[in-house]
Amino acid sequence: MKASLKLREDGAAPLLRAKLPVALFSVPAVASLTAGDPADLRLSLATAVPALPSLRISYAPNRPSSPLSLALVLGSGPGGCPSPAAASAITMAAEVSAAGAVSFSLVLKPSLGDFAVRKRFDSAGSAPTSAAAAASGSEVTMRSSIPVRGGAAAVSVRWGVRIPAEVTAGGEDGAAALALRRLPFLVLGKIAVERQPPPPPASRAMAQEETSVEKTRRENERLRKDLDEQRAAATDKMTSASTVAAAAGRRSSGWRSPEMAGDRKAVDAGR
Structure with a gap:
């Protein structure tokens, strides 16, 4: 309107x-x-x-x-x-x-x-x-335009410099002359208020694409989190396996710690 x-x-x-x-x-x-x-x-x-x-x-x-x-x-x-x-x-x-x-x-x-x-x-x-x-x-x-109500409507003002069409002829002693009866002047010609149409809603295809992008982003976040958790669990398992393997190797080679060797000598001396 x-x-x-x-x-x-x-x-x-x-x-x-x-x-x-x-x-x-x-x-x-x-x-x-x-x-x-x-x-x-x-x-x-x-x-x-x-x-x-x-x-x-x-x-x-x-x-x-x-x-x-x-x-x-x-x-x-x-x-x-x-x-x-x-x-x-x-x-x-x-x-x-x-x-x-x-x-x-x-x-x-x-x-x-x-x-x-x-x-x-x-x-x-x-x-x-x-x-x-x-x-x-x-x-x-x-023309000057001012948006109102957040862009829902616009008020436009039309300013004008009007050049009159009236021209007279005449002068003294029959001499012809042209003279403007009025000089150009500034006028406020028109004020209009127009309702602006609302911005077009996003199409269904665009909405579906945005939903798909958001779904993919969330899926990537979940996969990255699961991958980090699995990587941390694998690291812990590898550390535990290395520790157990090292202990088993020391036992099979007959190696005794200094404390265990001192205890053994004390037992032999008592006999």
Whole structure:
């Protein structure tokens, strides 16, 4: 799940978006809610099949012409996939309402790491034969992400240096001049909270391999301990056998210790 809050100018209410992954007849999809001003209220359901464009159906109850619309969204991902949106440098959408009005939008967003340049073009009309185009000012954005709750979620903040599109012409004595009505300025454009998926559990094969390795290690420890015990017992037996053999050899050769020889002489003298 992902929720975002986009700050807007000219006194407009912040734009709130919430997205939730769902399954539509075993097809991955995303359900979204957009709210802000009454005209911004919108419910959408869009497919999210990898390597395919997205098909989106929307319901906007406060739209004056028609609340229902169908849109085809293309991106620069594999096969025209627009997701993930942060990785798509170009996103194009063609939307048709139930009343027959057609609108087009084009978003250019080349990025390098957390930095991106964003510009949007919109074309809309009340009928398929009449349309009006509008372009937004360019914006250089930077994205900062902060993990929360031990990595279970992430809060991302989008900063932007906005370059206004307003340019006026005029001057004294009819001399033409170009002047920017406003200088570029820093804005806080968007705050998003996204739940991060848990790390994938170890596969059964990996778990079995780890169990086998641990079992082998314990078996090796037991064999090494038994080998040390058998080696110590063999050493003790060899020492005892050497001692017994030496004593038996001395007895068979008639050897007497000095103490035994003195006792023998004393016995002979008594006789």
